[in-house]
Amino acid sequence: MDTILLLHGWPQTSHIWRHVIPALSTQYHLLAPDLPGLGTSPFATQYDTGHIAQLIKDYLDAEQVQQCHIVGHDIGGWVAVAFALQFESSCLSLTVMDAGIPGLMPLQMFQPGNAGKVWQFYFHAVADIPEILVIGKEEEYLNWYFSHKSYVKGTIDNEVYYKAYKGKERLAAGFNYYRAFNTSAEQNKAQLRKLKIPVMAVGGEYxxxxxxxxxxxxxxxxxxxxxxxxxxxxxxxxxxxAVVSLLREFLE
Incomplete structure (x- = not known):
């Protein structure tokens, strides 16, 4: 039975896969860890995706998984791409969902007219200020994203996520992925090549x-x-x- 590794994004946890896992578990072995520093996972010493990819490799080794299909959403997609570039022989396929990958993002995504979609890349990258402004308002801050960046309303388990990011340490860990964005971009550019494994990129219409x-x-x-x-x-x-159907068709 093949393994699928599911990597969540910000500001969420592995809880995002709760509807996907049961439907795929009859055909695949599913692993859905919280990313380092997020949810219930231990904090990392650095948050560039090269380092995080190595931590994921260590996790797979501990689980005795030699190869897997890797699926990443949002910053989980950042990590998934870095992992595939570093450890392609450990990958059966790569699926990236709705993510602006460091070093691969089209420049037009950073045009002023797109500020509503990418402003957080700049805000989160600033030292200390995001924590100062968000601590005590985690629920309101995260709910803004879930409200403004979703199309199908009422499907996101908001309370689980704002509790997972409550407090300075967990907030900072999430922001640190953005603070390491340029380092991650340089790492990806240095290793960028055409992968030999199947690759699928998935975007939400809105x-x-x-x-x-x-x-x-x-x-x-x-x-x-x-x-x-x-x-x-x-x-x-x-x-x-739709995600379950798409993954079944692609992976088979």
């Missing part, structure tokens, strides 16, 4: 959408791009049935 095509093109000669209709950024929660 989120990154067709811009995911650039990720597939950079990473594969035959990379597949899929846009899930009636969907915002939080694909595994907004359209879990």
């Amino acid at each position: 989120a990154v959408g067709e811009n995911m095509r650039a990720v597939a093109k950079e990473l594969s000669e035959a990379g597949r791009t899929v846009v899930i209709p009636d969907c915002g950024h939080y694909i595994p929660e907004e359209q879990p049935v």
